[in-house]
Amino acid sequence: MVSIRQKLVSVTQATKVTNGKNNARKYIVVHETDNTNTGADADAHARLQINGNSRDASWHWQVDENEAVQSFEHFWACWAAGTFTGNNQGIHVEICVNRDGDFNKALQNTASLVAKIMKEENIPISKVVQHNYFSGKNCPRNIRAGKVSWATFLQMVSNANSVQPEKPIPDSKKYRIQTGTYNDRKVAESVVEVLKTRFGWIAYVEQNGNNFRVKTGTFVGITAAQNAENKIKTARLAQVTYILEA
Numbered sequence: 001m002v003s004i005r006q007k008l009v010s011v012t013q014a015t016k017v018t019n020g021k022n023n024a025r026k027y028i029v030v031h032e033t034d035n036t037n038t039g040a041d042a043d044a045h046a047r048l049q050i051n052g053n054s055r056d057a058s059w060h061w062q063v064d065e066n067e068a069v070q071s072f073e074h075f076w077a078c079w080a081a082g083t084f085t086g087n088n089q090g091i092h093v094e095i096c097v098n099r100d101g102d103f104n105k106a107l108q109n110t111a112s113l114v115a116k117i118m119k120e121e122n123i124p125i126s127k128v129v130q131h132n133y134f135s136g137k138n139c140p141r142n143i144r145a146g147k148v149s150w151a152t153f154l155q156m157v158s159n160a161n162s163v164q165p166e167k168p169i170p171d172s173k174k175y176r177i178q179t180g181t182y183n184d185r186k187v188a189e190s191v192v193e194v195l196k197t198r199f200g201w202i203a204y205v206e207q208n209g210n211n212f213r214v215k216t217g218t219f220v221g222i223t224a225a226q227n228a229e230n231k232i233k234t235a236r237l238a239q240v241t242y243i244l245e246a
C-alpha cells in the first residue's frame, strides 16, 4: 500500500483554480508532471499548489516513490485535462518524474492509489484513462513512450486491487444438535415440543435401543450451532448435548 497524506489547498485558493465543487468523478485521469528537476517530488508539487500555482492549473493528487499527497478533495473540478469534460468528470493523479526519484516505484504507488480511489468512488477500470484521452496531449509521456506500457500499468492497478484484505469466508458448514438419551419417549417428545414451539426449530425424536434422544434440524456455521446448544442447556432440556456435522 502506498502511504497517503493530505496537504489540502485552501478553499479560497481552490475556488480560483477549479470549476467549483461539482466534479462528477466518472474518470481517474493519469498524468506525469513532466518536471524532471531534482527535488520535484510529490511534496514539492503539493507545496506549489498550496502556494498558488503560477499557471491556471490544479490536480487532486501527486505521487512519487515514497507517498501520495492529496491537494484537493475529489469533489473539486480541477483544471488538469484541457477539456471541459475532463475537468468536470475527472479525478486527476500526477506521477512525479524528478530525476532523483524512482519512476517505477512512483508508478507502483500510483497504481495502489488508483485502485484505492476506484473502490472509494466506485469507478471501473474502463474509466481509468490517460490525460491524452481528453485533449490529445502527450501525457503521461513516459508511459505513452512505452517505458512501462499502459497495459502493464492497468495490470498493476488490478493487482493492487486484488491484494486488498479480503472479507473472511463465512462458515457455511451445517451442524445439528443431539441430546443425550431419555428412557421415556414422552420426555423426549416434550423436549421436541419445546424446541418447536418456543425456539421455532425443527426437531424430532430418534429411538436408540430402548432409549430416545432428540435431534434438531441444521444450523449454518459453528457459532449458530453453539448458540443453539447453549439455549438447550440454559432451558435445562438435556443434561448432555453434542454438536454433529450434518
Ligand SMILES: [Zn+2]
Binding pocket: 030, 031, 032, 080, 131, 137, 139, 140
Ligand atoms: Zn497531464
